[in-house]
Amino acid sequence: MPDKKDSHEHHHDLIPHLSPNIIHDPSAGTSGIIAGELAANERSLISQANLKSHSYGSIAPSDESTLAAAEENYAIDDPHGGYALPRAQLYTVVSCLFMASYLAALDATVVTTLLSLIASELHAVQNISWIATAYLLSSAAFQPIFGKISDIFGRRALLLGCSLLFGIGCMICVTDSLWWLVFGRFVTGIGGSGLTSIGTMTMSDLIPLRDRGLYQGLANIFFGLGSASGGIVGGLVADTLGWKWVFALQVPLALIVGLAIFFNLKLPAGSPGLGMHGEDIRQKLKRVDFLGSFCLISSLMLFLTAASMGGREIAYSSNSFLGLILSSFVLISAFVYVEAYVSAEPIIPIELLGNRTVLASSLTNWFYTMAVFTTLFYIPIYFTSVMSLTASQNGLRLVPNFLGVSCGSVGAGYYMKRTGKYYKLAVFSGILSILGVVKITLLTPQTPVWQQFILLIPSGLGYAAILTVTLLALIAAAPMKFQACTTSIQYTFRSTGSTLGVSIASAIFSNIVLQQLTRNVNAVVSDPKKAAKIIAKALDSTSYVNDAPEYVKGAIRSSYDAGCKGAFYFALLTIILGFVSSLFMREHKLHTSINRD
Secondary structure (H helix, E strand, O other): OOOOOOOOHHHHOOOOOOOOOOOOOHHHHHOOOOOOOOOOOOOOOOOHHHHHHOOOOEOOOOOHHHHHHHHHHHOOOOOEOOEOOOHHHHHHHHHHHHHHHHHHHHHHHOOOOOHHHHHHHOOOHHHOHHHHHHHHHHHHHHHHHHHHHHHHHOHHHHHHHHHHHHHHHHHHOOOOOHHHHHHHHHHHHHHHHHHHHHHHHHHHHHOOHHHHHHHHHHHHHHHHHHHHHHHHHHHHHHHHOOOHHHHHOHHHHHHHHHHHHHHHOOOOOOOHHHOOOOOOHHHHHHHOOHHHHHHHHHHHHHHHHHHHHEOOOEOOOOHHHHHHHHHHHHHHHHHHHHHHHHOOOOOOOHHHHHOHHHHHHHHHHHHHHHHHHHHHHHHHHHHHHOOOOOHHHHHHHHHHHHHHHHHHHHHHHHHHHHHOOOHHHHHHHHHHHHHHHHHHHOOOOOOOHHHHHHOOHHHHHHHHHHHHHHHHHHHHHOOHHHHHHHHHHHHHHHHHHHHHHHHHHHHHHHHHHHHHHHHHHHHHOOOHHHHHHHHHHHHHOOOHHHHOOHHHHHHHHHHHHHHHHHHHHHHHHHHHHHHHHHOOOOOEOOOOOOOOO
16 A cells, blocks of 8 residues: 655645545346357358348247247257256256356455454555455456357356366465466466356256346345355454454355356257357367457456556656556457458357347446445445444444345346346336436435435335346347357456446546535644645545544534535446446347247
């Protein structure tokens, strides 16, 4: 963490503890990417002719014979009551996928209570942030490519590989070297991102659309439990066995997941999850879009590094920050060119954005994720800096949000299972989310305690429902053989939404707080040097308001109040944009069989 400055001028760019780290998007791990079902014998995955001629399964108008002909090669012989596996085998696989999702989410947050302990033991306090950032960077950057790769090599092979990577990464973390620990976290992040994204794809290979949302809601609960319990589990294990056991104990769990997948995930003939048939490893490798993958992963890595460290380790006005942003832009431009004109089998076909529902659902998730993660990040700051709540009081007020998210996910899935519809649900969920964020913008220290506890429930419930709705809309909108490509697009939007949203909100918050502190503190402190020191301390820690001289506490609290409100209004703007985007989705048929009968 940078040293405090005697002057406040540098804090405009560097506010160490308030600028966001990469926040793992739980939606991205569970709802963000679904089954990629591609033709086993087609070399060209997509063409303008296919896109223009295909009806995308819309309810009306549609040509059912054309739709049936387009997907007849993807029928599964004798599906088990509409599912791809017998019930006992299905439940075993799904349970393992839930466990994999829980592990990946837990590993994203398990170090939150261990950072200071690990950094002190390894004498690496200055590089402490990399222990958490390495996992989140690799997790977000690699997830968009798993859809296409699993379509080539098959879901089971990729799940086994990701389980192995996850376990190896955890083993590497049992070390006395900081940089080996960082490398281990990076490897674990790749494995964890694959477990969540490919696991979600696999569920779509197994479960018909009509029931898919309900299973996704359950998956969201497990992922949420993993995220919520990471810090607690990490602290308990570290206190009893030592911090290295936090990583070591995850190895056998990853092994159990891998073994269960190996023995039970045996997809029937005709399933797109089996990968490319009749080709050896060399032929399959030739299908991989290595150049496009490199450009996409590199661009996301640079972008996420800039977003997570900008204003903290790297000043917004510095050449390093500008260089990261420029390089990311160049690489993403190169990726678009490669996908559109170079690659025979692009990892993410750009043409698919011509599908209205694909584009609308992607933008919906992008804007909603920006809004929700902004509120999740800045409401605790408001409670701490403006209302002077303790960490435990703050945490208790966030617990009901998990209840709202769980009810929203499962409730949306159950509604779609019963009705086979989702458009009206998307509209209702959007209105509920907007009203929830409006209520957040009206938060004051005088807000009744009971309202503080339920503050996040409306937006959390609406957001969780939207995630499930857009997931089903996306799957139903695209032909089976294009599902991985379309959902990779959505996944890319969502995986960047949380980081970009919190980063923009952080810039808004930082500028407002600096301006307000400069004006308010100088109004009550006549000595410029003393005022500058108070401002620097207030910028450096939200808890300083409790230790500050009594005569400046009001000035500091009002400054933080204004900064948080700026972030809340940004969240309101983005969630309205998300709602408008959702209105452009079309209603599609939710089939009751894995064969879309």
